[in-house]
Amino acid sequence: MISQRQHEQINTSTSFLDKIFKYSERGSNARTEVIGGLTTFLTMAYIVFVNPAILSDAGMDKAALITVTILATAIGTLIFAFLANAPFALAPGMGLNAFFTYSLVIGEGIHWTQALGVVFISGMVFLILAVTGVRKYIAEAIPKELSIASAAGIGLFLAFVGLKGMGVIVADEATLVSLAEFTPTVIISLLGLVLMGMFEVKKVKGGILISIIITTALSIALGYVELPTSIISAPPSIEPVAFKLDIIGALKFSLIGPIFSFMFIDMFDSLAFLISCCKQMGLEDKDGNVKGLSKMLYADVTSTLIGSLLGTSTVTTFGESAAGIAAGARTGLASVVTAGLFLVTLLFTPLLGVVPGYAASPALVLVGVFMFSSIRQVDFNDSKIAISAFVTILLMPLTYSISIGLCFGFISYIIMHVVAKETDKISFTLWIIGALSVINLILS
Secondary structure, eight states, X not given: OOOHHHHHHHHHHHHHHHHHHOTTTTTOOHHHHHHHHXXXXXXXXXXXXXXXXXXXXXXXXXXXXXXXXXXXHHHHHHHHHHHHOXXXXXXXXXXXXXXXXXXXITTSOOOHHHHHHHHHHHHHHHHHHHHHTHHHHHHHHSOHXXXXXXXXXXXXXXXXXXXXXXXXXXXXXXXXXXEOOOOHHHHHHHHHHHHHHHHHHTTOTTHHHHHHHHHHHHHHHXXXXXXXXXXXXXXXXXXXXXXXXXXXXXXXXXXXXXXXXXXXXXHHHHHHHXXXXXXXXXXXXXXXXXXXXXXXXXXXXXXXXXXXXXXXXXXXXXXXXHHHHHTTOOSHHHHHHHHHHHHHGGGGHHHHTTOOHHHHTHHHXXXXXXHHGGGGGSOTTSHHHHHHHHHHXXXXXXXXXXXXXXXXXXXXXXXXXXXTTOGGGSOHHHHHHHHHHHHHHHHO
C-alpha cells in the first residue's frame, strides 16, 4: 500500500513536471508522456546500429561512432525538449548519413573530416538564414513537387545502399549492377528484411530494432559473429572522431552544392514533418500557424552543429517521433524520456558493437520504402512536374549522389517552365539556385 506521504510526494513531483512541460494544458499527463517517449525510443533505436555502420564506410572509427550517435541523439533530443517543449526526438538523419558517406566521402573523394566541416557550415548557413529571415524566402522558392521528389529519390538511394550492404546486389562490368550469390549471410539479411516488413504490416512498435536483434542473434548462433567479451562496460571513447572536423578544408567552391543540399534536406524535411505533426497535436494559433515553430527549427539546427563537433552527420528531427505522438505524447517530457533511454544504452555498447552490417542494412531498405511513399503526392499528369520530379528521383541512386540529383531536378524544373512560357512560376531565388546547380555540376 502507498502511504499518504508517498501520495503527496508523487503529486508534488507530478505538479513540478507539469509546471515545466505544461502537459495538462495540452490534455496529457505524466504517464502518457512516458509511454510516448518509450514508444519513440523503440521505433528509432535502430539508429544506434545503422548510423555507425554507414559512417564507418567513410573511414571513421565504428566504436567511437556508436558513442557519438547515442550522445548526439540524446543531446539533440534534450535541447528540443527544453527549448521547444515538444515531443520530438532528434538523431543523425537517414539519407543525410548516406549522403555524407557515399556521395561526399566516397563519391567526391574528400576526407571525412572535411565532410564534417561541410555539415557544420550547412548548419551555420541554416542558422544565419533563420536569424535573418531569409529562410522564409528560400522555403517559398523551392517548388513543393521537388521537395517531395527529393524525399522519394533519397528513399531509392537508401534502398540501393541497403541492398548493397546486405550483399544482395554487387557490381557488374556488363550491367553495372547484378544479383549476388545467396550466401548464408545474404540469406540471414534477407530474413531480417522480411521480418521488418512483417512487423511493419502488423504495426509492431520497434519492429526494425527487433529484426536487427533477431538476425544478429542468428548470426551469433551460426558462428558468423563472435559474442562480446562483456555485456556492460564504459562506452568507447569519442576521441577518434570528436572535434576532428575540417572547416577550412570544407570552404571550397566545389562544395557549395553539398552544403546547400545538406541544408535543403534538413530544412524542408524538418519543416514538413514538424508542421504536419504539430497540426495533428493542435499546436496552432488562430491563423493556422504552428506555435513555437521557430524554436523547434533553432533546436534542430543547434543539434546539427553539436553533432558535427562530436563527429556525426546532420542531426535532424526524426520521423519516428510520430509514433510517440500517436501514443499520446504532447510535450518535451516525452523527449526527456527518449533521451534518457538512449543514454542508458551507453552501458551496453559491447553488445551494440557486434551487430554486423548485413543485419543493420535491411533498415535502410525499409526506411527507403517509407520515404519513397511520398511520390504519390507528385502530379504526374503535369509534364513539367513529371519530368523534373522523375529526373530528381532517378539520378540520385544512379549517380550515387543526392546533391547531383537535386541539381538536375532544379535545372530541369526551370527549363520545363521556360519552355512552357511559365517563367512567372520561377522566383528570383529559384533562378539563383538553378545557376548554383549548373556551377556545381560543372565543378563535379
